[in-house]
Amino acid sequence: MWVILTSMAGDLANTQDLVEAKEVKNDVILMKDGSMRQVIMVGGTNFALKSEEEQNSLTNAYQNFLNGLNFSIQIIIHSRKINIAPYLEKLEARRAQESSPLLQDQIYEYKEYVRAFVADNPIMNKTFFVVIPFYPINMSLPTASGILASLPFLNKKPKTPQENKAGDELFVESFQQLSQRTEQVASGLASMGLEPKILKTEELIELLYNFYNPEKVEKDNIDSIEEKNG
Numbered sequence: 001m002w003v004i005l006t007s008m009a010g011d012l013a014n015t016q017d018l019v020e021a022k023e024v025k026n027d028v029i030l031m032k033d034g035s036m037r038q039v040i041m042v043g044g045t046n047f048a049l050k051s052e053e054e055q056n057s058l059t060n061a062y063q064n065f066l067n068g069l070n071f072s073i074q075i076i077i078h079s080r081k082i083n084i085a086p087y088l089e090k091l092e093a094r095r096a097q098e099s100s101p102l103l104q105d106q107i108y109e110y111k112e113y114v115r116a117f118v119a120d121n122p123i124m125n126k127t128f129f130v131v132i133p134f135y136p137i138n139m140s141l142p143t144a145s146g147i148l149a150s151l152p153f154l155n156k157k158p159k160t161p162q163e164n165k166a167g168d169e170l171f172v173e174s175f176q177q178l179s180q181r182t183e184q185v186a187s188g189l190a191s192m193g194l195e196p197k198i199l200k201t202e203e204l205i206e207l208l209y210n211f212y213n214p215e216k217v218e219k220d221n222i223d224s225i226e227e228k229n230g
Contacts, residue, residue: 019212024204028175035135036174038182039204042128043195058192065188071181074131078211082123088115129207130196132185134178136170 022032029037047055088111095107186196199207 021208024201024208025171026175027198027200027204028178029204029208035133036178037134038132038178039199039207040130040132040182040186040189041197041199041203042130042189043197044126044128045194061192065192068188069185072133073185074133076129076131078127078129079124080127080210082118082125084114084118084123130185130189132178132182134174134181136174 020031020033022030024030027038029039031037045058047058050058091107091111091114095104095111098104098107182198186198189196
């Protein structure tokens with residue numbers, strides 16, 4: 001990531017100028033440097049509960065999967081504290097509906113037990129992602145002037161219709177090659193008994209928002225992705 005530091009206050013428009021992702025289009029994350037990314041969410045497996053034979057088989061399959069790739073990938077393990085507030089609210093609503101004083105007390109005691117337990121023992125959720133990058137062949141190495149020109153808060157010369165057309169054609173060609181890589185990765189993960197899911201545009205936007213706003217977004221958003229995908 002290229003970051004230009006300056007002592008002049010106000011030169012950086014906002015924190016978005018330091019985010020490498022430019023936009024999400026057609027299930028692809030477009031980066032400011034012109035490269036592209038697709039993301040696969042992968043369902044985990046409990047390796048420790050498998051037999052030694054199953055563990056060895058899975059390890060060999062994973063090794064063969066990596067050796068079969070002729071491009072780089074990025075594996076991300078995203079850990080997030082589970083938000084139990086909605087669950088506690090449901091318990092309180094259920095308590096308010098209950099007519100029996102005994103059951104009301106039991107629900108209250110259980111709710112307080114859960115609240116205290118999670119306060120002392122935070123429950124973490126892990127989500128696994130594989131990021132597949134693609135760099136168009138005609139991408140040039142970044143130069144100082146190129147970096148400056150790519151920054152969104154600097155004035156840039158409008159593109160001509162010919163440049164826009166060439167950009168669209170490059171996107172289609174690059175998207176096809178990236179999709180082939182993504183399908184290869186998804187197929188390799190599925191062959192190991194894992195459950196890959198190629199994230200769509202809406203899911204990618206939600207995922208990026210989660211990453212860049214950890215203090216605002218809780219586990220509910222990732223749950224919504226998993227529920228939508230069945």
